[in-house]
Amino acid sequence: MTELSALSAVPSGARDAVLKFYFGPMDCGKSTLALQMNYNHARQGRRGLVLTKHDRSGGPRVTSRIGLGRDAIEVEDSLDLVRLVTSYGQVDYLICDEACFYRVEQIEQLADLVDEHGVDVYAFGLASDFRSVMFPAAQRLFELADEVCRLQVEVLCWCGRPGQLNARVVGGVLVRTGEQVVIGDTGDAPVRYQVLCRRHHRSGELGEGTPAAR
Ligand SMILES: [Zn+2]
Secondary structure (H helix, E strand, C coil): CCCCCCCCCCCCCCCCCCEEEEECCCCCCHHHHHHHHHHHHHHCCCCEEEEECCCCCCCCEEECCCCCEEECEECCCCCCHHHHHHCCCCCCEEEECCHHHCCHHHHHHHHHHHHHHCCEEEEEECCECCCCCECHHHHHHHHHCCEEEECCCCCECCCCCECCEEEEEECCEEECCCCCCCCCCECCECEEEEEECHHHHHHCCCCCCCCCCC
16 A cells, blocks of 8 residues: 655546636736646646737737747637537636636636536736726626735836726726727737726826837
């Protein structure tokens, strides 16, 4: 009989799978943490898939602002995540970057994968949009996740206060109406996003000489 100790491998089936949601504003290191999490699990021989939607690279990749990156599966609106994962055979965990942009049904599919298929799901994303209103997928994650974590890497507004909100800036002006998801440029008005504190998100002051966020 194998002697168990604190260093023994965890027997499979010894615990329930988990759904965790890590959220924070732009630039707080979500994609970096997603890639680190994938590395840590893969290194222990666990089999995982990396998913994303609307990555900053414009392609099916998870890329971080500090230069890391890897290929990923793009979560199209029509993608059934349960069918996707079960088609791969044994999958131990999922890394779901930009989960705020998934459809609500797809978040429910993630919960199915946790409960019915024993897959650990680590989701990363924004909580709220440029109006400071929660994304529907993020709301569903708050409702369903076993654990919700606000990422601690602090992003600062130009004034030095903690940045909590993502502002959409069109032609140099903060806008408060429009489509919930706008990636990159639209038409001839360049769109960018900037993290602001609540006070400056409300006032619309963007600061002087703030480097343009992508
Ligand atoms: Zn501020």
